[in-house]
Amino acid sequence: MPKDLYAYAEVRALPCIGHPPKFAPETWTVTDDWPNPAPVTEVEINLFEAWLGGLFDEFFETIP
Numbered sequence: 903m904p905k906d907l908y909a910y911a912e913v914r915a916l917p918c919i920g921h922p923p924k925f926a927p928e929t930w931t932v933t934d935d936w937p938n939p940a941p942v943t944e945v946e947i948n949l950f951e952a953w954l955g956g957l958f959d960e961f962f963e964t965i966p
Contacts, residue, residue, distance in 0.1 A: 951958070
């Protein structure tokens with residue numbers, strides 16, 4: 903019998919191949935290719951109202 907039955911769960915670092923990724927925000931490119939207005943289906947609207955309806959009502963009541 904093996905002495906340590908949980909040895910399979912050891913975390914080992916994966917080898918890095920190539921250059922490390924650049925995480926500097928200055929090098930990021932943001933693009934927007936969504937149509938204007940963005941298409942929203944009736945099902946999506948119903949979903950948002952079901953999950954967030956109370957929050958929306960509370961938020962829009964406070965707006966003068």
